[in-house]
Amino acid sequence: MENIQMTARRDFLKASAAVGGGLTLGMYLPLGAKVAEAQAKTNSPNAWVKIGTDNSITIMCARSEMGQDVYTSMPMLVAEELEVDINKIKVEFAPPAEVYINSLLGGQLTGGSTAVRDAWEKLRKAGASARMMLVGAAAKEWGVDAGQCKAANGTISGPGGKKTTYGAVAEAAAKMEVPKDVPLKPAKEFKIVGNKAQKRLDTPMKVAGTATFGIDVRVPNMLYAAVAMPPMIGGKVQSFDDSRAKNMPGVKAVVQYSRGVAVVAESYWQAKKAKDLLLITWDEGPNANNDMVKVWAGLKDASNQPGAVFREAGDADGAIAGAAKVYEATYELPHLSHSPMEPQNTVADVRADGATIITPTQFQQLVPFVVAGATGLKPEQITVITTFLGGGFGRRVEVDYTIDAAEISKAVGAPVKMVWSREDDMTHDSYRPGGYYKVQMGVDGGGKLVGYRYHGTSPSISSRLFPSIVKDGIDPFAVEAIDNFPYAVPNHKLTYQMHDTGITPGYWRGVSHNLNAYVVEGFIDEVAHAVGKDPIQFRIDNLDYTEEKHKWSGLSAGVAVGGRLKKVLEMVREKSGWGKKYPEGRGQGVAVMEGYNTCLACVAEVSVTKNYDVIVDKVTYAIDAGQLIHPDQAKAQVESCTIFGQSACMYGEITVKNGGVEQTNFDGYRVVRMNEAPKAMDIHWLESNNTPGGLGEPATALVQAAIGNAIFAATGIRVRKMPFTPENIKGSMKA
């Protein structure tokens, strides 16, 4: 695990990324050697805390707020040790800087459910260090020992009734030496961390309608751009006729840029109307004839390759050949769109002497480098301002749209707000890759699991974005939730075969957990039923209770966590009322997983109508995520993951025809709506002071498996092809 993280870190820094429209930028972020230093510097109070002479306290938020609550939970960590009122501070999004690098990812990047995990110690230390310097400055001024002074609520009190404020000593504090030894409060003294009543700091402005998302940014003399991009993945502009478009009212310019044609006008609507009048001939590129027949034939064909072994013990094939009973199955999982509610957009102001890029991004650190590549400016000439993100889900790890906006701004010599339509967004996404999975389990005469084969075939996201973390044919972001296969089977062989489908793959909330957890937990459920065991008890009986180290899942616990998984299974069994008898068409399904060092068990309760429509009646979770920072929003993340995962497994499917994505808007790409959301959600936490685990993603994957297993319980139909549409359920009947 350590190796992976180190390698991942190097690669995020040396991002040899193919970004946007086939434009390949060989980039080197000149920070590699400075990572260790940057982590040490993290304790500098100036990077995280700004204290005004007016006693205003500003805490920097170095992660992107896309709904997951970093705007509140990150400052809570600082404020806990800084001893300030969390509800009176200001929060500012941090600019790209070394000190803000996410140690778990090696870049200033929001993703991988790492924000809290990375910040847990770092931000409390930053707060404590700042407090110690403030107290030290006051003590020095008073000529007393710092140990005689106490900080609370932004004020410092000393012997003999001395009192001062943070604001009054801030300037002196900034000149104090940064403390080397920064002790932290024990958990039982937490006042802010873990406070169940804490409110989100961004709610008031989001309710007022005043929170600024990228699409809301307005700068002086700004023009608006609407764009036309190739309808087929990998296409390019061959030629275009703008004779009608350029004469439309308000139009200032029509410009070709790397991946399309932009109409720039005084307002978005003028730009959009004119854009619709462009006549463009496309060079259709290498995927021009791609369609789903080819995609699936390609995946199935590739799955006949042996693949790369990422985990092996004993002789799996031999054990299966000699087993009393062998169960096997294949699973087909579709490509998915991110579709955040805010379509991609960026305000770019590219000038001769520099550029300002204001954008909703998950990866602000990468923006100066790609914009430099696109404009000829130097990275240090580029200022990046991160706004609120109207959803991210991994889509905004990609910086393609910032390049587009910069090119357009440069071409017209003015600040430009480029706004994608929903159609642009859905057809120019990077998609959760589909996959084809083959699994086998051998069981001996006594019902013991003796041999397990797992062979996954799917596109490799990292091969496109961060190729050097791909080693020996294995993409660590393709084997999550399977590298840490949680069951003890003495003979096992787990393999991965990468295969490009011609549909651009991207990191999508939960990444490969979504693929592998469904297969692992769906198949173990099949085996449990086949051997006539209760699915929860069967899992508990077969969990891996060793402390075996796992090699590839860089963001997971890194070791077998059978004991923790057993606890959440037992808790969910109790809380869900497991084992209830249901009428035909109704049932409960269970799934369990460790991801991002969080252990979760989920029981879904579904009804399946005569027409094979699935209704999710209730979802119950038991979760061990260690210490919760902001409990109400930890819960909100599980609610969010549940519905995101439900959208995926019930409706989600991106298809291509003639090389282009067929779904263009929310009519063709269905997502869960109010009437389809689970009727009840019941979320339980294992009390813990352990280091926090990630929560922004894992339930997304898990709930899909639980729903699939519940459909089986309700109908006796094992659906191995997602999404769970009536067509796919009916199509699975005989199997």
Next chain:
Amino acid sequence: MMISFNLNGKQASADVAPDTPLLWVLRDTLGMTGTKFGCGKALCGACTVHLNGNAVRSCQTPIGSVAGQKVTTIEGLPANHAVKKAWIALDVPQCGYCQPGQMMQAAALVAQNKKPSDADIDAWMSGNICRCGTYPRIRAAIKDAARMA
């Protein structure tokens, strides 16, 4: 063409083509960016505003049809409105992008239904998409708001 209408209780006017959607007049011409663009086809509800008290999709409402009428946006929904209070009390928003549309849709419901059932809420709110999955909290907040309203 100059078109005038009542926006949040004040006179507003815009010199734009009459087929321009109200959404873009609000956002680009008048700088009222609380109303969001989500799909452009009345499929997601992010752009919901009130036209004479009724919830409408501003992306499908040509400004020409709004002349002389009364438009209320999220900025014009009073801070002490039951919906805003309930949304704050339950910390409904996550990314928050769809929430102005959700709240305007919800405000139109609680104005006419003091005790909406789950089925009422499903029927009334199913045109508004939230990708963060805040539906359970929206449902609870609507019930609270209806009680307060």
